[in-house]
Amino acid sequence: MDYSFDFQSVSFGPLWDGLIVTLQLTIAANLIGIVLGFPLALLIMSRFAPARLPAMLFVEFFRCTPAIVQIVWFFYCVPMLFNVFLGSMTMGILALGLNLMAFNAEAYRAAIQAVPREQLDAGIALGLNPVQRTLYIVLPTAVRASIPVLLTNGIGIFQQSALVAIVAVQDLMYQAKSLATETYRPIETFTIVALIYFAVSFPVSQIVGYLERRRQLMMS
Amino acid sequence: MTLDFSILLRFQDALALGLWMTIKLTLICVVLGCSLGFVIGLARTSRSTLLRAASSIYVEFFRGTPVLVQLFWIFFCLPLILGVELSNLTSGVIALTLYMGAISSETFRASLKSIGPEQLDACVALGLPRRVQVTSVVLPQAVLRAVPTLLSNCVSLFKESALVSAVGMADLMFVGQNISNNTARPVEVLTVVALIYFVIAFPLTRAVTLIERRVLTKLAI
Numbered sequence: 001m002d003y004s005f006d007f008q009s010v011s012f013g014p015l016w017d018g019l020i021v022t023l024q025l026t027i028a029a030n031l032i033g034i035v036l037g038f039p040l041a042l043l044i045m046s047r048f049a050p051a052r053l054p055a056m057l058f059v060e061f062f063r064c065t066p067a068i069v070q071i072v073w074f075f076y077c078v079p080m081l082f083n084v085f086l087g088s089m090t091m092g093i094l095a096l097g098l099n100l101m102a103f104n105a106e107a108y109r110a111a112i113q114a115v116p117r118e119q120l121d122a123g124i125a126l127g128l129n130p131v132q133r134t135l136y137i138v139l140p141t142a143v144r145a146s147i148p149v150l151l152t153n154g155i156g157i158f159q160q161s162a163l164v165a166i167v168a169v170q171d172l173m174y175q176a177k178s179l180a181t182e183t184y185r186p187i188e189t190f191t192i193v194a195l196i197y198f199a200v201s202f203p204v205s206q207i208v209g210y211l212e213r214r215r216q217l218m219m220s
Numbered sequence: 221m222t223l224d225f226s227i228l229l230r231f232q233d234a235l236a237l238g239l240w241m242t243i244k245l246t247l248i249c250v251v252l253g254c255s256l257g258f259v260i261g262l263a264r265t266s267r268s269t270l271l272r273a274a275s276s277i278y279v280e281f282f283r284g285t286p287v288l289v290q291l292f293w294i295f296f297c298l299p300l301i302l303g304v305e306l307s308n309l310t311s312g313v314i315a316l317t318l319y320m321g322a323i324s325s326e327t328f329r330a331s332l333k334s335i336g337p338e339q340l341d342a343c344v345a346l347g348l349p350r351r352v353q354v355t356s357v358v359l360p361q362a363v364l365r366a367v368p369t370l371l372s373n374c375v376s377l378f379k380e381s382a383l384v385s386a387v388g389m390a391d392l393m394f395v396g397q398n399i400s401n402n403t404a405r406p407v408e409v410l411t412v413v414a415l416i417y418f419v420i421a422f423p424l425t426r427a428v429t430l431i432e433r434r435v436l437t438k439l440a441i
Contacts, residue, residue: 060418060422060425061414061418063421063425064375064379064417064418064421064422064425065379065414065417065418065421066379066380066381066382066383066393066417067379068382068383068385068386068393069382069393069396069410069413069414069417070414072393072397072410073406073410073411073414076400076406076407076410077406077407077410077411080406080407081407159285159286159287160286161286162286162288162289163286163288163383165288166386173286173288173289176289176292177292180296186292186296186297186300187296187297187300187301190289190292190293190296190297191293191297193289194281194285194289194290194293197284197285197286197289198280198281198284198285201283201284201285202280202284205280205283205284
């Protein structure tokens with residue numbers, strides 16, 4: 001090949017701004033997903049059908065449609081349907097946050113089901129009411145057990161956040177696209193951007209691997 | 221605002237063509253990606269350090285970067301590097317196959333690991349030759365155990381395939397966005413597109429659960 005690389009022409013300023021936006025999106029979406037995912041998991045497991053069915057529908061819908069369809073749908077349809085006009089950043093956070101909420105609810109559900117029956121029986125024996133049992137027995141155990149999956153989902157949302165570039169939120173991917181067109185240097189730009197994404201996700205996935213190994217050791 | 225879903229009837233042929241493109245792309249990449257994943261899964265457990273390192277870097281890199289970035293890289297950079305024109309379909313197939321290969325290799329690696337050492341000891345005790353060990357003991361169990369996860373990988377791939385619309389391939393999402401822009405009726409069109417994806421992906425996820433519960437317990441592996 002007769003292509004001469006020129007990494008100098010890729011300016012890091014816009015990429016840095018983009019990375020900050022991407023990280024803001026990721027952190028805000030994770031806050032929504034981690035906090036609201038738990039009550040959603042409780043709803044899914046509720047015995048009361050009018051509470052359970054909408055919650056299940058919500059989760060299945062987000063898990064079974066492409067994230068890009070969800071994001072485009074959110075940006076076009078929410079303002080038209082509900083007559084609300086929010087900033088693109090807020091919309092991006094909401095779309096990614098709701099998506100993560102559905103995935104985290106599944107993680108919490110698996111962890112809640114894994115809480116040993118004896119612990120709940122002990123809670124009843126101690127005279128704790130259902131709310132206390134949920135708060136003091138189920139919540140701490142389940143949250144701790146679901147941390148690896150929550151982290152994996154969190155890093156998944158970091159990667160999915162690149163999709164908001166399609167609806168013109170100025171995140172890392174968006175800056176990469178405009179930089180690649182401005183400088184005619186797609187190889188250099190997209191390679192650097194891929195490396196930036198990798199440099200953030202890889203350490204987190206290594207931490208997840210470490211936590212899982214430690215957990216397995218503790219279980220055995 | 222009033223919703224009018226009947227306008228979609230005018231575009232059913234276009235949507236069907238888009239859906240066919242999505243399904244074709246998914247099926248090609250499932251077959252190629254699973255094969256690639258199996259080979260990479262074996263390479264990651266191989267004794268050669270070079271093979272192990274190379275396959276690990278490939279897998280970690282594809283799992284650590286957004287699929288959209290991979291797609292853009294392959295669409296815009298690969299033709300420049302190779303110096304040949306790649307058709308949209310070829311680029312899409314390359315990108316999604318590499319993605320599927322990376323996630324499936326992890327599945328195969330986990331299922332290969334799950335076969336206990338006592339089974340290999342039993343093979344030795346029975347005096348089975350190495351080839352029979354692999355083909356009759358390890359392989360059938362590894363593949364069967366990998367089936368549920370592979371199937372959910374296929375669902376992920378089906379969903380990720382919507383990304384090719386961002387680089388101008390005429391899949392279901394691309395057709396949907398075009399219709400929605402031309403008719404200025406995004407609510408109806410995008411909702412129907414989302415429902416089409418849902419109607420295909422949802423039964424598949426149910427099938428995953430079913431296979432996990434019924435088949436694997438019946439086979440007792």
